[in-house]
Amino acid sequence: MxxxxxxxxxxxxxxxxxxxxxxxxxxxxxxxxxxxxxxxxxxxxxxLNYGELTSIAMDPIEKKPLYHYYPGSEILSVGSWGCNLQCDFCQNWEISKQRPKTINRVIPDQLIEIAKSRESFGLAFTYNEPTVFFEFILDTARNAIREGIEIVLVTNGYIEEEPLGLLVQSVNAMNIDLKGWNSELYRKLGGEKKYVMKTIEKALEAGIHVELTTLVIPGENDSTEDMAEEVRWISSLSPDVPLHITRYYPAYKYDKPATPLETLTRLWEIAREQLNYVYLGNIPATNESNTYCPSCGALLIERSGYSIEVKNLDEEGRCSKCGKEIPVIL
Incomplete structure (x- = not known):
C-alpha cells in the first residue's frame, strides 16, 4: 500500500x-x-509502509513511558516498520531494521474504529520510529482528533522542523528519546543531537505534553558529567518536564551487561537536583517510580509495576496537601 x-x-x-x-x-x-x-x-x-502494522495492543500508558498523562489508563498502541537512526542496541530491531514478513494493513478510519471498539481514549504510535510512518500518522491523526481520540507519539525526535510543525497540530502527547548528552553517541547512531533538542523545544512550544527518556548504556552515556549537562538544559526549558532514566539490557548487536542499578540511582540523584519529576525505568518497582509533590513531598501517584494509584491529587491536578499545581493530565 x-x-x-x-x-x-x-x-x-x-x-x-x-x-x-x-x-x-x-x-x-x-x-x-x-x-x-x-x-x-x-x-x-x-x-512503503503506509497503513502497514507490525504490532497492535492495548498497553498501559505508563509503558510508553508517560507518567503524567492519564495515569493508570490504557491506550491502543500500534507500530509499523523502519527507523531513521542506526542503534545497534535497539530492542525492537525486528521491526526497526527490516520489513517483517507478517504485516496487517489498515486505512486510517479502520484504525480509528478499532480504537473506538476497544474504548481507547487515544492512539499511540510506538514500537518502531513514527517519523518514517509520517503520512499515515498525519492522515490518521487529523481524522482521530475530530472523533475525540488523542494522538501519542513515542519517538526519537529525529525529524525536520517543517514536517514536525505540520504533525504537532494533531498530536497531544510525546515521549521523546533523548539518547544522552554525548554527541559522539549520536554520531555513532548516524544522527546529531541538535535536531532532537530542536524537536523537544518545538513540541513544548506547541503546547504538547512532553516527557523524555534516556536509556543509560554502560560506557556510552552513563557519565555523571553528561547527565548534569543534560538535565541543566532540560531545566532551562522547564524543570517540570518529566525525565525517565531507563535501564539498558543486551539487545541486537550489543552484548554489554545490563546497566548497574547503582549507576541508575547515581544519575537519578543528579537529575533530581534540577528537575522536579525524575523516574527510573526497566527495573523492579521502587520509590523512584512514584510521583511526589516537589513542594511538600506528598505522595501523589504510587506505581507498582503497572498498578497505579492516584492519591493526593484533586480533580484539577493540584496537590491536595499544599495546593501546588502539578503538570499532570488526569
Missing part, C-alpha cells in the same frame, strides 16, 4: 532528496533511504 511522500526535493536525472528527517537521503530511482521505508520509484518518492 504505497503512498506518495510529502517531503522531498527533485534533483537531476530523477534523483530525489528526502526532506522528512535530518538524514536528507539522496535517493536514486529504485533505491530506498536509510529508513528503508521511503523509495524513489521512477522519480517519485513513496512511503
Amino acid at each position: 504505497m503512498k506518495p511522500a510529502i517531503y522531498f526535493n527533485e534533483l537531476d536525472d530523477d534523483v530525489l532528496q528526502c526532506m522528512l528527517c535530518p538524514n536528507k537521503c539522496v535517493i536514486k530511482p529504485g533505491q530506498v533511504g536509510i529508513c528503508k521505508a521511503r523509495k524513489n520509484i521512477k522519480g517519485m518518492m513513496y512511503s
Whole structure:
C-alpha cells in the first residue's frame, strides 16, 4: 500500500532528496533511504509502509513511558516498520531494521474504529520510529482528533522542523528519546543531537505534553558529567518536564551487561537536583517510580509495576496537601 511522500526535493536525472528527517537521503530511482521505508520509484518518492502494522495492543500508558498523562489508563498502541537512526542496541530491531514478513494493513478510519471498539481514549504510535510512518500518522491523526481520540507519539525526535510543525497540530502527547548528552553517541547512531533538542523545544512550544527518556548504556552515556549537562538544559526549558532514566539490557548487536542499578540511582540523584519529576525505568518497582509533590513531598501517584494509584491529587491536578499545581493530565 504505497503512498506518495510529502517531503522531498527533485534533483537531476530523477534523483530525489528526502526532506522528512535530518538524514536528507539522496535517493536514486529504485533505491530506498536509510529508513528503508521511503523509495524513489521512477522519480517519485513513496512511503512503503503506509497503513502497514507490525504490532497492535492495548498497553498501559505508563509503558510508553508517560507518567503524567492519564495515569493508570490504557491506550491502543500500534507500530509499523523502519527507523531513521542506526542503534545497534535497539530492542525492537525486528521491526526497526527490516520489513517483517507478517504485516496487517489498515486505512486510517479502520484504525480509528478499532480504537473506538476497544474504548481507547487515544492512539499511540510506538514500537518502531513514527517519523518514517509520517503520512499515515498525519492522515490518521487529523481524522482521530475530530472523533475525540488523542494522538501519542513515542519517538526519537529525529525529524525536520517543517514536517514536525505540520504533525504537532494533531498530536497531544510525546515521549521523546533523548539518547544522552554525548554527541559522539549520536554520531555513532548516524544522527546529531541538535535536531532532537530542536524537536523537544518545538513540541513544548506547541503546547504538547512532553516527557523524555534516556536509556543509560554502560560506557556510552552513563557519565555523571553528561547527565548534569543534560538535565541543566532540560531545566532551562522547564524543570517540570518529566525525565525517565531507563535501564539498558543486551539487545541486537550489543552484548554489554545490563546497566548497574547503582549507576541508575547515581544519575537519578543528579537529575533530581534540577528537575522536579525524575523516574527510573526497566527495573523492579521502587520509590523512584512514584510521583511526589516537589513542594511538600506528598505522595501523589504510587506505581507498582503497572498498578497505579492516584492519591493526593484533586480533580484539577493540584496537590491536595499544599495546593501546588502539578503538570499532570488526569
